[in-house]
Amino acid sequence: MFRKTFLWSMSIVLLGGVMFSASDASAASQAKKFRNCSELNRVYKGGVAQAPGVKNKGGKTKYAPFVSKALYDANKKLDRDKDRIACEK
Structure with a gap:
């Protein structure tokens, strides 16, 4: 159970990081x-x-x-x- 929860939370963190860096790149390209x-x-x-x-x-x-x-x-x-x-x- 702990392992599943840990993997799930790490997936969310990584996905959030990818979305954040993509929004930074799009902001720079939209200037x-x-x-x-x-x-x-x-x-x-x-x-x-x-x-x-x-x-x-x-x-x-x-x-x-x-x-x-x-x-x-x-x-x-x-x-x-x-x-x-x-x-x-």
Whole structure:
């Protein structure tokens, strides 16, 4: 009985791990790529930051950036000053 319960619970844990990693991969692949900063700023006024603690190199900005690693990675080419914030305003 114990062995059956143990195997059943381990199966659930493994299945949960597979589902979690699949959802991470799909989130990264679904990140929208924008053609330019004008398009990105229509949706995200302050731009997109890679991480919450990132500091802007370009000086004072009007809006706070939206934080999303997947979205930043999809639009990395739009980060001209390489400060890990794409299209900051």
